[in-house]
Amino acid sequence: MRHAFLSDVSAALATRGIASLRYQFPYMERDSRRPDSPAICHATVRAASAWAGESEPTLQLIAGGKSFGGRMTSQAQALDPLAGVRGLAFLGFPLHPPKKPSLTRAEHLSKIHIPMLFVQGTRDVLAETELMRHAVEGLGDRARIRWMEGADHAFHVPARSGKSDADVLGEIADALEAWVESVIR
DSSP states (O other): OOOHHHHHHHHHHHTTTOOOOOOOOHHHHTTOSSOOOHHHHHHHHHHHHHHHHHHOTTSOEEEEEETHHHHHHHHHHHHSOOTTEEEEEEESOOOSOTTOOOSGGGGGGGGOOSOEEEEEETTOTTSOHHHHHHHHHTTGGGEEEEEETTOOTTOOOOGGGSOOHHHHHHHHHHHHHHHHHHHHO
16 A cells, blocks of 8 residues: 555545545555455455445545455455445456466456446556457446556556656546546536
């Protein structure tokens, strides 16, 4: 939750009037590289979501996360909808392991019946572009994808792209703001 990218996204959203709650999975608190079991991660997502709803009952909730956090949030939602959550936003959804293209990690998404936004870099080695496009299109009107041209999984862009990481961060925040407004209207 203290990762520079997440801090920067949170700050950019705050300037747009969107509050965010960042939290960590227990394995991160232990400073372990090995992720917790899905059940523990799902419970962590549920606890954070519930806390947000109880702490600010007048706010509309959007859940999601970056990479693994987004995938755990989507799995939790697919298993049993998160109370009060109106939509899911994913930053760099990890569709497959590097160099192992597959749609297996997207199968649970069909069980989600609230709006979803996928923000993906076109150079993301964890989400081959055509496979990601196929996965999102298969979800119909409830899912949208916003491509960050030239960005990798960490949303870094090469200098030759003519854009900076700060430019991409602005594009991400703009995309999230527009989508959130469309969902909570």
